[in-house]
Amino acid sequence: MTAAPEAVLADQESGAAAGPGPAGRGRVILRRFLSNKGSVVGAIVVVLLFLLAFLGPVISKYSYTEVDFSALREAPSAQHWFGTDRIGHDEFALVVRGLQKSLLIGLLVAFFSTVLASIVGACAGYFGGWADRVSMFFVDLLLTLPSFLIIAIMSPLFKNSSWLIFVVLLAVFGWMITARVVRSMTLSLKNQEFVRAAKFMGVHPMRIIVRHILPNVASFLIIDATVAVGGAVIAEASLSYFGFGVQPPDVSLGTLISDGTSAATTYPWLFWFSAVMLVVFVLAVNLMGDGLRDALDPTSDRVSRKQRRIAARQAAERRAKAANGATTTPNTTAGSPA
């Protein structure tokens, strides 16, 4: 019943979002993303690290639990690519395993905390009143105590549990600021015509949130989730470093850095491989997030420059091909002039 008018509205929406010009929104975004060298490098590094994390155990000669008594604290060699630790574990196998755990935790935490943040934020903003007040009180409350503190206090409860509990904890205490942003975006979307039209047509509120509100904050959520992967990996490593996260015999980048710290100057391979891996991964994810922000969010200032560059290039192409001027990009003047 409500599907027909809604579908029309949705069509208009996606038509507006695609912007003028023949290229679809997806292709425009992809082109903008690819025009940013940093983000392309970031994306490639992220893919390579994922390959290393999941194919590494296959190509490694040793398993991360295996102990080679003939090689204690040996420097990197053909036998042990990243050297060995104090009791003869193969450092390559350990780093690869730790990377895998850290990446999995980072991805899962970013996914769940973003989902939680978008649900709470959109509901608080859309329904207002008590729902808003109660959820924002919780947000403020959780922002009063550092999540590091809460998770560290709760860590004895989960000493012998699976690392998935740790994922749940990191996600449950990491969604608050995103939820606040989603809420304020929802507040301004709520009064726009297409949302009001849907509302007066009798569309169910949850359907409005899923069909009209969330798609309009999707760019923000995608960017935020990407950066959140880096943040979650940092949080995981920090907690594990101080013994409140991943527990032995399991390893993560945090526990490996912790094991290698005391030997950082004498047996550098025990520290540097895991530490550099962690920094490189977070850096790559942040670069990717930055490129996504430029590509997806046409109001940020760096985009206006990028778009101006694209527009200039397109203008040049137009002149060259003597085509008509249908391919101007929107929002060229939206950002701040330099």
Add this chain to the structure above:
Amino acid sequence: MLGYLAKRLGYYVVMLLVAVGLSYALASTSLNPRANFEGRSPRPSPASVTRQLDDLGVNPDTPLADRFGTWVGHLAHGNLGQTINNTPVTDEFKNRVLISLRLLVVGTILGTVCGILLGAWTATRQYKFSDRAAAGLSFLVMSIPTFVLALFATIFATGLNTWTGHQIINFTGQSTPGLSGGFFTHLGDSLVHLILPTLTIGLMLIASYSRYQRNTMLDVLGSDYLRTARAKGLPYRKALFKHGLRTALIPMSTFFAYGFLGLLTGATFTELIFGWHGMGEWLVNSINQNDVNSVVAYSLFAAVMVLIAGFLSDILHAALDPRVRHA
């Protein structure tokens, strides 16, 4: 303005009470103080363990509400209870809080001021080499977890000391133990010990604040009122600072409140890595020893610090933005 601030303060007090209650409940249910006594040798009898737990007010068999009531009763007299080693929590708190505050305050001021200035400056030099270099470096620093940054700093200092053959940068602990000399020797020693931890915290803050400040400043630089200010003959620098920076700082006040959580956590990690006997070390030790009262004391400290930062950002917001002040 006072009405607005009073309202905010009231909200923060409620928040503080709920947060402390929550952390008390969390610490009491997840830590197991009995394990600490049972791990001692010779192992005390169960009856004596129970008696000691009762004395500390952390016996898991007493209903949580009763324990919390007793704790609040003590708190009303400025008493935070006893640690698991039967010393007053308040004494430990007093010994450690100044050490942590030293790092936190010096680091915050340095990081915030430098970050804001760097951000404002790079905004005026958009897309020039200095802007790009600052952006790249901030990006790199923001991608390094604080504890790794602190570790890098210690490794760098160790390398420097071995290379030159002198202890140029002392970084273990907050001062050299058993140092003889007058007031200035001790002061100098403390300052040297402050260098690396403060740099760690400062760099972390400068990186994120400068990026944010640059963005808000760029919004302001393109505004009509700044052009008007220049058009009526105000010198560039004056227009920039009186009209530009002031407005660009308003969104920063909110960012400061949120950023403080990360700062507090970062300072805790930094302290731990540099071996300072501050609040962070106390927290980690207390959790490992199942010391409920000390953990709650740390939570109280953390919550008070976060809310002070929130209140400061409200004051700043009201001072900068007349719409808030006269609302």
